[in-house]
Structures are given as structure tokens and as C-alpha cells.
Amino acid sequence: MANQQAALDTLFHALADPTRRAVIGRLLDGAAPVKRLAEPFAMGLPAFLKHLSVLETSGLIRSEKAGRVRTCYINADRLTAAEHWLAEQRAVWQGRADRLAAFVEAHNPPTT
Template identity: 50%
Template sequence: MAKFDSTLDHCFSALGDPTRRMVLQRLARGEASVSELAEPHDMALPSFMGHLKKLEDAGLVTSRKLGRTRICKLTPGAFTPAKDWLSEQSAVWEGRLDRLDDYVTNLTKERTNET
């Protein structure tokens, strides 16, 4: 069995939660403070910080302190490994579906010629 880069596991695990996906969508528009990111979510701040930690551990988000405020932003290129993997899988499945289409087309022609 092939070994996969564990960063993909962390990335897809982080993307598996709707709260974290909403945070990423917000950060796609630009940097934001933790309190701004937490505001639309109905949860305690420690719970929300757990979501941010998961995003940081996956390498999708970075944060820095600015005075007493923590500012978060997307990590440039963080989605590249996942995007590359998905592109590879897409190519594999497109090839398989093309071969299946060819097989069905040839099978249909053979059956048409037999009658």
C-alpha cells in the first residue's frame, strides 16, 4: 500500500468541519482577529480556539499577536498538496471512465453487428 504525506490527512481532517470551512472562507477575504472570526459561531471561545488550532496544525492558517489581539490569515500555498492530490485522482478516474466508455461503445457495436 502506498504511503501518503501526512499533511494531506491533517488538511482533509481540518476541512471536514463546517465551522473550520467557514473560518477559511472568511480568511479568504483577508486577515481577521480571533474575535471577528468567532463572532458568527455560537460556541464558547475555548471551543472556537480548538478549531483554529486544528487549522494551524494543518498548516492552513497562521496567526500572530498584535498587542493583545491575535490576527489570523490563510497560509499561502497551503491548499496546494490537497489540490494536487485531487487533480491526480481526477485524472485517474477520468481515464477509467474513458476506458469504460470505450468498452461499452465497442460492446454495443459488436452486439449491433451480430444482429
């Protein structure tokens, strides 16, 4: 699935920025409107909104507008998607490392 790749692209790209990671950290603690989310950061709203948009298209957050305030929520399963990919890679690595250890074990006397 080529689409999976694009999803991982945008997902990891969204995570590759301290502002965006901070927003995620903040939202883990509960939903919040744009203005409150933006407060801690030394940048204008337009710049901040771009970050939110990156986060939203990556699926890491979603948002709803009620009246004039837009509230943002986290989408925790996207986090686990990224975690999943990493875990898979590590599994491959560990599989190989284990086989390698077994090979060494089988062909060398134990060093103890």
C-alpha cells in the same frame, strides 16, 4: 512518502467541520484577529481556539501575535494541496472511464 499521508489526514480533517470551513471562507476575504473571527459562532473562545489550532497545524492558516491581539491569515496553497489530491484521483478515474469507453466503442456497434 508516509508524511504526505499524515498531512492529507490533518488537512481533510480540518476541512471536515462547518465552523472551520466558515473561518476559511472568512479569511479568504482578508486577515482578521481571533475575536472578530469568533464573533459569528455560538461557542466559547476556548472551543473556538481549538478550531483555530486545528486549522493552523493543518497549515490552512497561520497567525501572528502583535501586542495582545493575534491576527490570522489564510494559507491558500494548502487548499490547492487538497484540490490536487482530488484532481489526481479524478484523473485516474477518467483515464479508466475513457479506456472503458474506448473498449466498448471497439467491441460494439455505435448505438446511433
